Amino acid sequence: MADPRGFLRYGRIEPPHRPVGERIHDWAEIAAPIAPAEHDRLVRDQATRCMDCGIPFCHSGSAGCPLGNLIPEWNDLVRRDLWAEASRRLHATNNFPEFTGRICPAPCESACVLALSDPAAAVTIEKIEQAIADRAYADGTVTPQPPRRRTGCSVAVVGSGPAGLAAAQQLTRAGHAVTVYERDDRLGGLLRYGIPAYKMNKTLIDRRLGQLRAEGTEFRTGCDVGLDPSLARLRADFDAVILAVGSGATRDMDLPGRDLSGVHQAMDYLVAANHDCEGDGTTPIHAAGRRVVIIGGGDTGADCLGTAHRHRAASI
Numbered sequence: 001m002a003d004p005r006g007f008l009r010y011g012r013i014e015p016p017h018r019p020v021g022e023r024i025h026d027w028a029e030i031a032a033p034i035a036p037a038e039h040d041r042l043v044r045d046q047a048t049r050c051m052d053c054g055i056p057f058c059h060s061g062s063a064g065c066p067l068g069n070l071i072p073e074w075n076d077l078v079r080r081d082l083w084a085e086a087s088r089r090l091h092a093t094n095n096f097p098e099f100t101g102r103i104c105p106a107p108c109e110s111a112c113v114l115a116l117s118d119p120a121a122a123v124t125i126e127k128i129e130q131a132i133a134d135r136a137y138a139d140g141t142v143t144p145q146p147p148r149r150r151t152g153c154s155v156a157v158v159g160s161g162p163a164g165l166a167a168a169q170q171l172t173r174a175g176h177a178v179t180v181y182e183r184d185d186r187l188g189g190l191l192r193y194g195i196p197a198y199k200m201n202k203t204l205i206d207r208r209l210g211q212l213r214a215e216g217t218e219f220r221t222g223c224d225v226g227l228d229p230s231l232a233r234l235r236a237d238f239d240a241v242i243l244a245v246g247s248g249a250t251r252d253m254d255l256p257g258r259d260l261s262g263v264h265q266a267m268d269y270l271v272a273a274n275h276d277c278e279g280d281g282t283t284p285i286h287a288a289g290r291r292v293v294i295i296g297g298g299d300t301g302a303d304c305l306g307t308a309h310r311h312r313a314a315s316i
Contacts, residue, residue: 101130161189164244
């Protein structure tokens with residue numbers, strides 16, 4: 001069972017970040033290098049803070065993890081240095097923990113019982129999740145899982161964001177012939193073009209795509225489903241079609257000056273910046289030397305903030 005006094009012996013400590021003055025000059029992830037042994041010790045200590053509550057709100061769908069991750073279970077496995085078992089337990093509910101361990105807003109931590117009296121005292125669940133996923137790749141325990149037999153059924157998945165990729169992986173492993181259609185030139189959806197590289201290195205996407213391909217999933221890029229191919233064509237060619245498309249619609253503001261130059265939607269800015277990082281040419285929306293105002297303080301606003309800093313904005 002979990003250590004019932006772990007949270008009394010260890011306080012909340014997160015892995016260090018690179019200095020601000022260094023990291024705003026590149027697009028690399030913001031985590032600071034740390035020796036593997038020291039990193040593992042830090043993660044084990046933090047996992048020990050999880051006391052496996054009688055009612056673990058952290059993996060409740062209504063208040064905590066929407067995936068239903070079995071958080072107390074893999075925390076205890078990490079505490080006992082059973083990393084491979086922790087990875088299997090984590091992957092049982094989450095296809096891509098290296099993604100969510102970096103970019104999930106972590107409602108699990110808000111729901112942590114330790115946060116009831118002090119929000120800053122919650123178990124560092126997201127960082128532990130990331131550590132399990134990264135350790136699994138380093139140890140070679142993440143391998144392709146092709147199906148043992150084929151069903152003869154075919155499925156088209158429209159959209160290669162996290163929902164589309166997870167659906168494709170589960171259906172492929174069940175034995176179906178799965179083809180993923182993506183409108184953009186590269187796979188990953190918002191993982192690829194909506195989230196800045198300093199929050200999640202895009203090689204992580206390519207690494208998972210390699211696993212999916214080895215399992216048998218096929219991919220088609222540059223396909224604007226509805227136009228080419230048509231939805232009718234997909235319904236005729238496949239036994240089932242899954243629509244896993246993101247919403248490209250933006251929330252606009254009908255205000256004086258909205259039509260002036262220099263006023264941009266956040267996703268237009270972020271997508272162009274990510275294309276720039278992928279080597280597709282300089283973004284047409286650049287904040288270098290400009291005085292920037294960001295309307296909205298959520299995750300997307302924060303992404304715009306970090307991007308504008310790296311563009312060398314005059315002020316934000």
